[in-house]
Amino acid sequence: MRFITLILRNLFRRRTRTLLTAAGLAVAIAAVLDLVGVSWNFERAFSSLYQGKGIDLVVVRAGLTNQLSSTLDQKLGDRIRAIDGVAKVAPSLMDVVGFEQANLVSVLVNGWESGSLLFSGSRVLEGRAFRPDETNVAMLGRVLALNLGKKVGDTVDVAGEPLRVIGVYESDSLFETGAMIVPMASLQHMMGREGQVTGFVVQARSSTAADVSALRARIEAAISGVAATPARDQIDHDVQLQLVRVMTTATTALAVLLGSVGMLNTMVMTVFERTQEIGVLRALGWKRRRVLAMILGEAVCLGLLGAVMGMVLALIGMHGIMLIPTARGFIEPTVPPPVLAFGLIIGLALSVLGGVYPAVRAAALDPSEAIRHE
Amino acid sequence: MSDVHPSPAAVPVLRGERLSKRYPDGKVEALRGVSIHVNDGESVAVVGPSGCGKTSLLHLLGGLDKPTEGEVFFRGTPLAKLDGDRYRALEIGFVFQSFHLLATLSAVENIQVPMFETPRPPRERASRAEALIEQVGLAHRRNHRPNKLSVGERQRIAIARALANEPSVLLADEPTGNLDSRNQDEILKLLEDLRQSRGLTLVTVTHSPDVAAAAGRVVRMRDGLIVDS
Secondary structure, three states, rough: HHHHHHHHHHHHOHHHHHHHHHHHHHHHHHHHHHHHHHHHHHHHHHHHHHHOOOOOOOEEEEOOOOOOOOOEEEEEHHHHHHHOEEEEEEEEEEEEEEHHHOOOEEEEEEEEOOOOOHHHOEEEEOOOOOOOOOOEEEEEHHHHHHHHOOOOEEEEEOEEEEEEEEEEEOOOOOHOOEEEEEEEHHHHHHHHOOOOOOEEEEEOOOOOOHHHHHHHHHHHHOOOOEEEEEEHHHOOOOHHHHHHHHHHHHHHHHOOOOOOOOHHHHHHHHHHHHHHHHHHHHOOOOOHHHHHHHHHHHHHHHHHHHHHHHHHHHHHHHHHHHHOOHHHOOOOOOOOHHHHHHHHHHHHHHHHHHHHHHOOOOOOOHHHHHOOOO | OOOOOOOOOOOOEEEEEEEEEOOOOOOEEEEEEEEEEOOOOEEEEEEEEOOOEEEEHHHOOOOOOOOOOOEEEEEEEEEEHHHHHHHHHHEEEEOOOOOOOOOOOOOHHHHHHHHHHHOOHHHHHHHHHHHHHHHHOOOOOOOOOOHHHHHHHHHHHHHHHOOOOOOOOEEOOOOOOOOHHHHHHHHHHHHHHHHHHOOOOEEEEOOHHHHHHHHOOOEEEEOEEEEEE
């Protein structure tokens, strides 16, 4: 018999209690993993929105925390293009619409120019992209097409305007795959924002941090009232992303606190119930550190069981989240392997936080007194 | 044990000098200056009414507890100078009235429990446990959990467990206290056989006149004192 056999047998001595404790830990860990997973996927989607396209700077109105509320004159594009160090410039108008019949309350509509650099990273799966002179047409992201049940040749109503679906595309960014692209002029007309754009994306001639920083300074000096933000900063400073990070950290802290209290409760109870047994083991010559290893080993196994159950629950939960209409197209229904590994770390952390005190207490028991314990 | 002096013939295997034991509340004085010696290979029964200090004396001799005053010697070396855990693991075997077998382990696995403190690899632990369970006549019950064994069988397993690390001293606290007369006789015979075949020293705490009669020497206690030895 190996020592681990003894630990596992002890753990399943009170099967119901062990499974209930593990289930409690699993729920806490699953909640953390799903939130971290959402945050991770959200950030990755956001990141590929810019970095996948080779965008170095995003130019919007200065002083705004939400990019969607930015409004700039489309003609500023020519002035930016003329600045030294700029390779390419593309205007972008973004808005959000709803499709009540499909239960989609928040769908991103991108107004782009035909052939814009913003199209890089997107692949047309069905149909085609729009031509420069085309209006009242739309390209649907694959997830949006799926959610709306539309295909090439169908019509979608956007802000009261019927648009003909001419293409379905896939993008490196989930945000775009859950969104639609329409000609810039069409979106400006639909939203009553003729001549206006949300902002510009800029490709620099040199993408080194120093050159991008210098270009940023030149743009902001040349055009008053605009902020040229490096793509990475744009991601880091995004309000929604920051909110998700705060929520993730808070949920993780809460889950670890609740989980470790649950673990502590179970292990303290275990040690109390087994006081006499621990006394006997000490009488048989077991050292304090072996008693400590046994109790801590039980806590670690319990924590790992909770972590594995939590991972399974997180994967199920993530697919459950996708049943929520607002999540479709914004959240990727996967929990990446590094996030799953984080679940194991949390499981071990809970084991240590909840198991150390009972283990130390068990090891410190006076054997003679413990044997007399009823 | 490496830190124990070689035992000259005249040195008792266990010796208690003026042992006193007061429990932390200070009200109960379990032992009051008791001195005792047990020679190598001897069988000693400690008898007396409940609360006279028999079990406290056994715990002090077995290094489970420390005396408030006085000292216990093992083969002439004070227990205070020995590693208590190693002493209990290698030199002493404990047998309890309520057996105290681990409910989650089979009979043969229970015998292996004290061997975790030895460098024996798992396979050797297992083969040694098999030999011991055969010696106590329960090889056919090797895979049964304690709740599937009779009380007599449980005590046999507990005795085999006490012998797991080949101790030189067996300390038994009311080993037949929970047994009927038939099982009592069998356990007494087993203990005596083991003592003789292995040259064990046996110290038994008991209420039973039959157990006392089976011992080579009887130590009588009352109110924390030895009144007859």
